[in-house]
Amino acid sequence: MCIVILFSGVIITMFYLPIQFGGYRLDLRLIPLLLLAVFRGWRITLPVLFVVSTWRYLMGGDGAVPGTIFGMILPTLFTLAYYKFKTKKSNVIEMVLIITVCWLISDFPILIIVPDGMRIFKDIFLLRYASFLGATFIYYSFILLECKREALKKQLTFLAMHDPLTKLLNRNEFIKVVEEKITESHLNHYIAMIDIDHFKKLNDNYGHIAGDTILIKVSSIFKKYESDHVIASRYGGEEFIIYLGINSPEQGVMIINKIQNEIxxxxxxxxxxxxxxxSVSIGLAKKEEGLLLKDLIKKADKNLYVAKEKGRDRLMM
Incomplete structure (x- = not known):
């Protein structure tokens, strides 16, 4: 909603603050609509188009209807339709063609409505087209830079929170998230420590690339069970940790058993x-009253040790 109001306000402001050059009015209000169609799609563009088109029509004047239809609605719908069915990324030539078509649509009323329109069109052709094309690419360049910056920011944030190999939450982020989760008193809270059996031997026999493949595959199984109340993390090496916030103890054991059986x-x-x-060995521990998360992890780790001592490939609680 905020972005609709923001873009609508920007475009409406351009109605009242046109750029004048050499006696000609450079109408650039269509450019934000086109870029919105390219980068945001119809969900945002159509509401903005409705608001600004209605505003332009209510402003009245001889050019209200053609200005609304040809100056905003048709070029925007053309751009939306084009990108709706497009799968590949646009190149520069393609963008120029799209901009040119939209510009011709917006200037079409000059040819059919304005008296002596062809002469006027020829007089202002170069100036209007150059301004339209130039302004679009200036805006487009700034938007691309901002998109790249946002993408890089998201990537860095993801890397700071996740293990680079398995894409599970890293240890620090897991602790941070679960510290908040275990304050929910209406749930039973469990920690499961999971260790891949004989992982060192697997690395020695088949190589570290094979070991990484196994870690990734095991992690993908954990991800199937993740939700708001089931959170998995790579704790270190071949060891993983899972938090479960569930309604009943039976449910927790059932989920962990499913994970173990699938592996x-x-x-x-x-x-x-x-x-x-x-196979994996698992130590499961339930949070008791007054037990801190670090103590709960220690308890689960002790149960994991017992599972290994008893022959591995088992769950101890």
């Missing part, structure tokens, strides 16, 4: 002709 039943392909079975 057990999955064939881990580490080469074109080689697949190996993987």
């Amino acid at each position: 057990r039943e999955t064939s881990f392909k580490i080469d074109n002709d080689l697949s190996i079975p993987i």
